[in-house]
Amino acid sequence: MPRKVKNMEHKGIARKAVTAGLAAAMALSMAFTPAVALAAPGATGQITVTADSGDNASTKYSAYQIFAGDVVDKDGSKTVANIAWANDSVRTAVVNAIKAEDSSYADPTDASASAQQAAEFINAHITGTNNTTILDNASFGNKLADAVDGIADKTTVTPGTAASLPEGYYLIVTADVNGKVDQNGTSPIFAIVGGSAVTVKEKTTVPTVEKQIKDDDAANFGKAASSELGKKLDYQITGTVASNLATYNTYYYAFKDTPSAGLDIDQSTIHVTIDGTEVDPSSYTVAATPGSLSVEFQDLKAAKNTKGAAISVNATSKVVLTYQASLNANSVIASQDNPNEVHVEYSNNPNTDQHGFTKPDKVKDYTYKLGLVKKDKQNQSRALSGAKFTLQVKNADNTSGDNGKYVQADGSLGNTAHEFTTGTDGTISVDHIDAGTYTVKETVAPKGYEPVSDFDVTITDNTKDMSTADDALTLSAASTGSQDVKTSADANKGTVTIMVSDVKNNGLPLTGQSGLMVTVLVGGAIVAASATAMAKRKKSARE
Incomplete structure (x- = not known):
């Protein structure tokens, strides 16, 4: 500078x-x-x-x-x-x-x-x-x-x-x-x-910055979350200022955010507060490009509230930036995560134009891949194509308002059921889904097979328990409602696999069935006629 x-x-x-x-x-x-x-x-x-x-x-x-x-x-x-x-x-x-x-x-x-x-x-x-x-x-x-x-x-x-x-x-x-x-x-x-x-x-303190993310209706912000494609999550960035703020004539202060390519920030949700007071957007400028967000105060000490009155900024003030962001089609699966890192650039030299930078802080948003494999129960090497399934949210990981919605082809949620069809390899695959409980319904079974009963699959992760963004991810899956379903999860790959086995129909073949019925009917008639003749002979003998 x-x-x-x-x-x-x-x-x-x-x-x-x-x-x-x-x-x-x-x-x-x-x-x-x-x-x-x-x-x-x-x-x-x-x-x-x-x-x-x-x-x-x-x-x-x-x-x-x-x-x-x-x-x-x-x-x-x-x-x-x-x-x-x-x-x-x-x-x-x-x-x-x-x-x-x-x-x-x-x-x-x-x-x-x-x-x-x-x-x-x-x-x-x-x-x-x-x-x-x-x-x-x-x-x-x-x-x-x-x-x-x-x-x-x-x-x-x-x-x-x-x-x-x-x-x-x-x-x-x-x-x-x-x-x-x-x-x-x-x-x-x-x-x-x-x-x-x-x-x-020395009489100074170094400004700091902390970034947090919240799983929708979770009670508190944390360092990690999980979501499906398109789901907006809340982000919160809290910055402090130097203890010798009073020595500065003007105080440059800017949040420099670097979301990954898999995140879309909704600029209409950007808000800034100082010690809980909403800052009027005219006090700062917002610049956003793919992979970059800057919220910049040329002079933090001149910030005004939404009524145009000056906000008192002092050595203990906290500047909080909030916004919402969602995963897009470029988001990566699970352990690769989708990081969002921020640092603050600030005046670090009274009476000069010098600027310094805080150490960065980051959070992560995870998303997962669901795979379903359809096989013959008696012959597990036989993949079954043509089976159709729907996935419906039963108990959302984050927002109860999503309960009852259906997983769409791209992993997002919608109000209309989407049918996934197994291919020639007997599999279905859908990226960018969230943790939570889903009801799986086989709407159409392969020809010659009985559909499995509806069953639930629960995907569980540890994102809400992470104390730092660098904590290792854990992932598990379990199913209820059908003995013909098995689940597994791989945290390193971020995948959940459902093995579904169908049973063949066991009805008698129709070929020759009508002849069998005729034989049965004819035999019955003969027996009945014989019984009638015998009864008549016995009656004549008594007479």
Whole structure:
């Protein structure tokens, strides 16, 4: 990113924060040596700057000496006597900052008097600070730091390592962090070095981002979900800001989302809130292309609500982006998953245009493949073609409103039953289905076979139990309602297989059946006639 230029020098800071309040740290003695114009070599002191968070342990700091002097520890604080400018460049930068604050300020010609007067001005205009104070962007302390940062004369300080510096009064800022991941600069640190060793802590935190997904009517958001083709799921992205937000004049903030090719984001469902307050869309811009979504604030601090009123954004604010997305025909099956990753790009250098990036966070949406194999029960090597089946949702994995709908040819759900027909290999295959319970009905059996009874198949996964997007997928399947059905599942392939066995019809053949009936009927008539004749003979004999 482009950076501002001060005194023909590039600025190299990021966040700035007060560690030792000027009112205390600038307990400057009014005594000085008039003959001293600029600093002369003298005693040294030690200072250690500790990093607060993120990857800032690898960040470097720049220490600018503003005043030289004799430092003494007294009553728990430090005083500086015999004040002198550290160099001509810093004198010019500080005096210009003072004149910008007070146009009536006149810089004495004498260098020693100039240093003493400047110290008095600084002490009077930076008050009420302590070792936790975050300087506001409009404060004189921040303006002073902005003026000094960028001059050539500086010393590099490594976090956690004691640096030996000539005694005096210093400004410490973060060196260049432009384009860095999980790094953030500190607000201005003003400290007196000399006497006993000094340890100061940077005043900043690194913004973070968390992405979550919800299985429709699930109680909570999580790191993974499963769905069928076209099913819209809720996504939620929560970002934090830097603790020294107040130091920034403007604060660039953008969600950079990278959905996989198998996901379609519905832009009409995009909403942004700050601390629960809906942000008016005019406060940000949305740019979407296949595989990319950007929701960008040029200045988060200028965000307005839907009524046009300013939203108060502070160091603890949370920015939440929500939208819905669904799987498309490019979505991949199961363990390959369909990831959706996001990071936040944000201002990470007060008074410059530098940007940094959070570490990314992601979620996954899984979808599965259902295969049905139709075989002869007595001869499992014989595949049966021409069987027709419907798949109806009995108990949806996520939304009860889907119960009763039918699986369509592409895996989506519809209100009209779709019949799947087994091919010459006896199989049916449908991609992009969700976990849940389905009722399978054989509407037409192969010729010469009896259809199986309706049965249920339940597909179960562990997506709701995943604590991270990198957790391993588990997948299982079970059936009820028919002894002629067996199920299996493969989490690595994301497939569920149903084995359905049909039984042949066992009715007697029709060929010769009518002849058999005639024989039976004729035989019956003969028996009946014989019985009648015998009865007549018995009657005649009695007579």
